[in-house]
Amino acid sequence: MLRVFQKDILDPKQFVVTLELVPGRESTGRSVDTVIGIAKDAFADGRISAVSITDNPGGNPSLSPDAIGYRIFSIGMDVIVHFTCRDMNRVGMESRALQLAMMGMKNILALTGDYSGKGFGGQGAPVFDLDSVNLQIMLRMIGERINAAGDPDAFFTGCAVSPFKWTEGECVAQYAKLNRKLAAGAQFVITQLGYDARKFQELIHIQRHMDLKVPTMGSVYVLTPRAAQIMKQGKIPGVVVTDALLKTVQKEWSNKNQGRTAAIERSARLGAVLQGLGYRGIHIGGIHRDFSTVGKILDRMAQIKDDWREFLPQFNDTQIRGFYAFRESSAVSVSTPVFGHYHPPVTIMDRLLYFLMRRFHNIFFTFNSPLAPIFQILCRKLDKSKTSQRFVNIVEHIIKHLLLGCLQCGDCAIQHVGFLCPESGCPKHTRNGACGGSRDGMCEVNPERRCVWFRAHSRLVTDGNVTELCHGCVPPRMWELNNTSSWLNFHLHRDHQSNGGEIAKFCRQTQCRLMPHDKKNLS
Template sequence: MTVTWELVPGRGAREKAQESVLLEAEKAARGGKIQAVSVTDNPGGQPALMADSLACEIKALGIEPLVHFTCKDKNRSQIESQLYALERAGVRNLLVMSGDYPVSGFMGRPQPVFDLDPTHVLALIRDMNSGLEYPLPKGTGRLQPGHFFAGAAVSPFKQTEAELLGQYYKLKKKIDCGASFVVTQLGYDIRKFQEVLLYMKRRGIEVPVLGNVYILSYPVARLMKENRLPGCVVTDGLMAQLDRERSLPDKGVEARLLRAAKMYALLKGLGFSGAHIGGHLVTCEQVESVIEKGEELSASWETLIREFQYPLPGGFYFFQEDPYRKLNQSAPESRQGLSSDVSEKGLYGFSIFLHNLFFEPGRKGFALMRLFARKLKGTRLENFLHKLEHLLKTLLYDCRDCGDCALVDVAFLCPMSQCPKQQRNGPCGGSYQGWCEVYPGRRRCIYVRAYSRLKSRHQENLLEEIPVAPCNWDLNSSSAWLNFFLGKDHTAKRLGISELPDKPESSGSNSRSA
């Protein structure tokens, strides 16, 4: 089993938190039981020391760092620059994630960026590893190949069908974009752990998977239960167990270390490639004790299965339950009739009707609109059409006028305005019981809504099949309709719609034929 240990840099540059990380990493390097030290990037949305800096120091200690590489604070140019710096420093192991939505900063909440999502970053890393091509005034240049080993996260601990399938659909996209390994989010339901492996096997996805083993204390569990650490799932039953344990003489330390060791044993028995171990204020000695005890218990791992039955109430599972082993069967659960809460049915149906009439290549309406767009481009009517389009789409879809419209990709829901993280390829890992991470109890996750809309027409698999490019900000504040018909936006490029050249200026009486 490969073991990575997650450490949190904390706020500041030379505070106790940073010195503690380096001290524990040095112990891990000497011990030899831990293969990599994982360094987080502003967990919980709180400012902290940049992971890159500590990663370089950790590498110098003789152990591999694993940098959590998030999208929340950087645009694509800064992301590319950061990757160059990491490559130059020899820091090659990356766990690419959306990142927690920022909650605090200097003089208030900072502006989130989310210019790219993890699929885009993974594609960029893949291209850098192959020798990134870039434009020059004449032709293109090519960089020397990079050496990154990049992975992605998945959260199987979701309550609803729409949330869970959204995670799996996006996982497939991440793998297709170059993810070389997978780390699960945090939970304590053994069926969900096994479900990831079964789903990946079913889809023919063959990359190593590390299961998340968190040494859970009561205070941290309470934060997770309240969804203040998005994506981490702690149930009422587990909270009650932790509450009993904290009254013990050692405040429950031995109990939580043993629980982590049992999880390690279960993961090894199920066939995981490794364990991603974390915990607040956990020492290297404690992590090594978890590994040793976990190896000892792994020979009888099946006897531990019933201790990790912490399902969410009414939670959906992709596979049917094996009532004897308390794991999963290989047969999928029936999804007939589930996830049928489709809002705005009339608007959705109307949107599909108009799309099929005018925006489907090969239709007469498409040919007519493409001709109309060519004639309108560059005239005074272009600005009028843009304003009219923006007004209508703002009233109907809360349009942000990005000019590179992704409505058709997300069941006619705008990811730029209705997803705080502007995810164009699928959900982040932070939703909880169907609610958005940023607006719990107030706003449904856009991909929960999209899944339900698509499923009403038996098209939910479209959320996996359509890889959406990042927004092209060259098109911002321009007509998305014209950009599509003129072959400029991401949808036109995906469909192979050629870009129409600008109309040649009339040369009057001096014109001549070729």
């Protein structure tokens, strides 16, 4: 069993290098040969711990990472398989996980995934049955079954995080979800791509502040003008390239050779900065033709790694009015983050709705409410006939549709999202926190709408309850309750709050130290 990556990343003395490869839309031919060729050269080079293979990037169909990964794995190169939630429901995902375990490919990067792109006959249906936190938990549970069956070698799972967010709400949403992903079992972290050293520092500081001891790798990319342009347009969710950087890259590439040299130098310097900041490795992307560029980046990094402080000012792709959790002076030491000092504007109507729904919820939908036994008796009575069930369902739907755009999932989760609906409010139906794709508080999929998690943060921060975004893990929606009354389901113990115990048990109940001044942390 190949365990090179796991061994390397868990060794604090090692600085790990992984390489991201992107399969094409063919099962044979040049694109397959190129990917395999790069992997073979990486293996021969000896400095790469693993290659990671993307899973239908951009939501568009490509050769399965499991298939091409297995070919690469067979030549002796360790592989990290990207595993997204977009294309399969939980049944298909579990089956895929079993298949990967049987193939021996147990390094998994668990991701929510980009939204659905175009395939045969048009855009594919976005599934998002699980989110990335529940995917982590599912892999952990399968891992325990693997161990129980006598194989000591379970999955080694990682997650992604994007520190390149410019509003406090999005930053909090990212770090809160990171807390949940790690609680759910993620054993390594890979960042999204950005060129802002302060944000890279912020992530390392936050992890220390939150006591999240997990090896983290920073992304490095060989920037060409085409790639920079696509990233600048926001077409790769979570990745940030500013106008200024795009212009610099375009200028550099006015001469191709100079452009390539500049791209290698930028990658090597960013790698050196990441190593200096305390990252445990780099994850190199943008390698599409041959391995030689990676070799040059690593050679150059070895020459300049001690000078990393000199390069810090070059990675200043910052946002002028962007949010930073730490003051600039705290470049090396850890100070207290400044989260929670900014109170985003929330309309009076939004505040009133939130206030009323929280009070309503506390009275009617908590098991420790003094009225809970009465509601349970009432619900039992109403549940006895189809007519009364339908009546409750209609009343609930009318009220919640008007207030929340309710889609009648029957397993209500508004209490986990600042009393907003994760089904109608989030195209990826995330119940545990934001995906990495929001930009300036707006949704990746519907850029004209605010991200539901950004809105949830705005509501919770005014109330001192932001910690709710990172406590525990929220089990997945129970699809068997679709189109039924969530009110009845709650009181009759049919929903995730009564039945998600086995799943929640797999989420280590860590203290969420993101917001030390929050009500919950003070109590």
